[in-house]
Amino acid sequence: MLRPVLFLVFGVGPALAIAGGPEDFDTAPESAAATLLPAALVAGPDFHVVDPVQGDGLMNRFVLESRFGTFGAYGRAALAVRVREVAALHELARTSDVAIAAGGAVQGVQSEVKTAAGVVTHPVETVTGIPRGIGHLFGGYRARGEEAVADARQDVNAARAGAAAGGSAGEGAAHAADRGAHAAQSYAARYLGITAAERDYYRRLGIDPYTDNQVLRDTIHRDARIRAAAGFGMKFVGLPGIPGIGLTQRAVDAIYNEDPAVIRRRTRATLAAYGLSAAEIAAFLDAPLLSPTRQMLLLENAESLAGVAGRGELFRHSIGLTSPEEVEVYLASVALLVKAHAGEPVAALVAGVRLPTALRADGRLVVCGAFESIYWTAGVADLEAQLEAALPAQPQPVARELWIAGTLSGRARAALESRGWQLRPQNLPP
Numbered sequence: 001m002l003r004p005v006l007f008l009v010f011g012v013g014p015a016l017a018i019a020g021g022p023e024d025f026d027t028a029p030e031s032a033a034a035t036l037l038p039a040a041l042v043a044g045p046d047f048h049v050v051d052p053v054q055g056d057g058l059m060n061r062f063v064l065e066s067r068f069g070t071f072g073a074y075g076r077a078a079l080a081v082r083v084r085e086v087a088a089l090h091e092l093a094r095t096s097d098v099a100i101a102a103g104g105a106v107q108g109v110q111s112e113v114k115t116a117a118g119v120v121t122h123p124v125e126t127v128t129g130i131p132r133g134i135g136h137l138f139g140g141y142r143a144r145g146e147e148a149v150a151d152a153r154q155d156v157n158a159a160r161a162g163a164a165a166g167g168s169a170g171e172g173a174a175h176a177a178d179r180g181a182h183a184a185q186s187y188a189a190r191y192l193g194i195t196a197a198e199r200d201y202y203r204r205l206g207i208d209p210y211t212d213n214q215v216l217r218d219t220i221h222r223d224a225r226i227r228a229a230a231g232f233g234m235k236f237v238g239l240p241g242i243p244g245i246g247l248t249q250r251a252v253d254a255i256y257n258e259d260p261a262v263i264r265r266r267t268r269a270t271l272a273a274y275g276l277s278a279a280e281i282a283a284f285l286d287a288p289l290l291s292p293t294r295q296m297l298l299l300e301n302a303e304s305l306a307g308v309a310g311r312g313e314l315f316r317h318s319i320g321l322t323s324p325e326e327v328e329v330y331l332a333s334v335a336l337l338v339k340a341h342a343g344e345p346v347a348a349l350v351a352g353v354r355l356p357t358a359l360r361a362d363g364r365l366v367v368c369g370a371f372e373s374i375y376w377t378a379g380v381a382d383l384e385a386q387l388e389a390a391l392p393a394q395p396q397p398v399a400r401e402l403w404i405a406g407t408l409s410g411r412a413r414a415a416l417e418s419r420g421w422q423l424r425p426q427n428l429p430p
Helices: 002-010 076-095 109-117 142-164 170-191 196-205 214-230 249-257 260-273 278-285 292-304 312-319 324-343 378-390 410-418
Strands: 047-049 053-055 060-066 069-074 346-349 357-360 365-369 400-404 421-425
Touching (some): 076 214, 196 214, 249 292, 324 346, 324 357, 324 365, 378 410
Parallel strands (some): 365 400
Antiparallel strands (some): 053 060
16 A cells, blocks of 8 residues: 555655665554553553554654544654643643632633633544655755746736736736735734743643644633633643753743744844845745744754854755644754764755755765654655755765664665665664
């Protein structure tokens, strides 16, 4: 089933061995959650991970069932975030009974909060194969360039059509401006309406205030509004021991305490210093998949690469990301690049490759992909070939490092090494 699905999604056929004959492939396994995860992520109050867990050749796809809904998680890092969010919902459900105010009762508050906490998401569908967007990471800039050209042609055609109908060619530019304004408005509606009171909830719960977990967002929004109207403060004391959201304390403080509009003004100046154009800055700031937290994380990682040429490429590549899974893997891959740089500095970022790629001072290539469980399936072989095609041409063969987050099967290791990759698997913590 995997090969037909990959053919339809990526437009590629089965990979061939270097010698030209058929290649032996792995089959991505199904595994028990307990064999892949520490006990704290397998099950806990109000949740458990569904068995079996399906791998796709690059990552494991987890399904978390809880009394608050069913949530999908692409990879272990995403699962850890969902487990924290379920813990936050548990705490909210436990402590959201609003008491009677002095001098009067608040009618219907308890049932309203309980209803919000009990909303169930749509069950996660059973999906096989590498998800939409991940294959996009292995390509080069050409596809995004073609999309940009297509958009430009659309604007030109709109201008010509307007002129033919008695309008002016300037209407095409106006149309493009309208699209930009619409993107900004959509971004504001999605992320910039969170109140200071809500951000304080997220801070005390140790949760990203711009999470895409709609159950949690609805619950906090409802409870914060009710308590503000009733004059009550929060009763819960937070969730000690829940890890942060992968940022320095300075950035965490900004996320929880600063108005997002203030952060955006600061970000504009930073991106301009990295060499991005005004159009690129606007596209980055209004990219619907790049929440303020994700933007802050990318900015911090770029800052950690001080002295490395071409850091603006990190932001240019991020603008074209196409799915939540792709965004999470990309951001984790950038963090891997920071780790590679800390061990031995890289000199410059490479343009035109979506996976974070850099050159060391001696010309070695460093490619970072935060994949957690690699098997040499036909689909993975095809994606590796796409990555090869996207890499810059070199006047002579150079050493190439491939940094990954987790583990490789024996067949994947042998196949990649035979293709000239020096593997740097980080493995996952217990």
